Amino acid sequence: MERLVTVEEARFTLHETRAVGKTPVGFVPTMGALHDGHLALIRQARTECETVVVSVFVNPTQFNEKSDLDAYPRDLERDAALCAEAGADLLFTPDAAEIYPQGFSTTVTVDGTLSRLLEGTFRPGHFAGVATVVAKLLNILQPDRAYFGEKDWQQLKVVERMVADLNLPVAVVPCPTVREPDGLAMSSRNTRLSPEARQQAKVIPYLLDTAQDLLDSSNREMPTNLGPVLRHWLLTLLESHQPTAEREYIAVVDPETLVDVNEITDRALVVIALRVGGVRLIDNRMIRVRAEVSRF
Numbered sequence: 001m002e003r004l005v006t007v008e009e010a011r012f013t014l015h016e017t018r019a020v021g022k023t024p025v026g027f028v029p030t031m032g033a034l035h036d037g038h039l040a041l042i043r044q045a046r047t048e049c050e051t052v053v054v055s056v057f058v059n060p061t062q063f064n065e066k067s068d069l070d071a072y073p074r075d076l077e078r079d080a081a082l083c084a085e086a087g088a089d090l091l092f093t094p095d096a097a098e099i100y101p102q103g104f105s106t107t108v109t110v111d112g113t114l115s116r117l118l119e120g121t122f123r124p125g126h127f128a129g130v131a132t133v134v135a136k137l138l139n140i141l142q143p144d145r146a147y148f149g150e151k152d153w154q155q156l157k158v159v160e161r162m163v164a165d166l167n168l169p170v171a172v173v174p175c176p177t178v179r180e181p182d183g184l185a186m187s188s189r190n191t192r193l194s195p196e197a198r199q200q201a202k203v204i205p206y207l208l209d210t211a212q213d214l215l216d217s218s219n220r221e222m223p224t225n226l227g228p229v230l231r232h233w234l235l236t237l238l239e240s241h242q243p244t245a246e247r248e249y250i251a252v253v254d255p256e257t258l259v260d261v262n263e264i265t266d267r268a269l270v271v272i273a274l275r276v277g278g279v280r281l282i283d284n285r286m287i288r289v290r291a292e293v294s295r296f
């Protein structure tokens, strides 16, 4: 696996890669502290692409709290070993000055509900940071396919919108969320959980799974305001199971617009952001009206 540090090196190497026909090129952007969730993206890219490039860049502009940026786990040598093991051909690890040189002044913003709601409410400017860095990385590397986790569903939708709106010649490939055996979504932030907070965090997959159970059991009636009803049940469950968890949001939304849904006719996305033991965790799950559950 070759390491690329500067934009010039990355451009040159990717140009050569394309010139000798080692395409399609698959790209997996990450902020490092790699875990099996990231590695699943790299492995999927490996099965679908001739060349796989991974980036590790802790993007300062998408953090709203300096303490969160400072506390973000970093171990480049470990990440490089894991990338190589998972089958990456190229690893791009620019530093902040390479991506944001003196005088840098351009921001890519995706307007509307996709950026404004949920994460957008609690992390102002976050998606502008994400969209800008992803646009830059896609321009530098010019991959054919770019892999993003459904764990960060809203980010996936923002990136899809940005790629479509700017006519970027890349296919955005969504990848399923990888979970710990007890259901907690893998996240670089999980390493910051105390043993007690790690136990408390289990309430998140519990609520997401229960949302599907509640949908199944309410199929007989299907009230037109099932979205708010489900949300209310989930809030009550959170309060009884983990009253100390700090809730940022729990919502039942349209998966494409992220707007709260009332009626659930086919599917809806349950999204959760909680702080447990001072660590902010987000997760989501698609819930579906199941045909096999009898309705009358």
Ligand code: AMP
Residues within 6 Å of the ligand: 029, 030, 031, 032, 036, 037, 038, 040, 041, 147, 148, 149, 150, 151, 152, 175, 176, 177, 178, 179, 185, 186, 187, 188
């Ligand atoms: P990050 O390093 O957190 O910016 O994540 C890099 C990419 O990995 C993003 O596309 C994330 O959505 C994805 N990712 C992070 N955690 C998981 C997970 N548990 N399962 C699947 N993809 C993930």
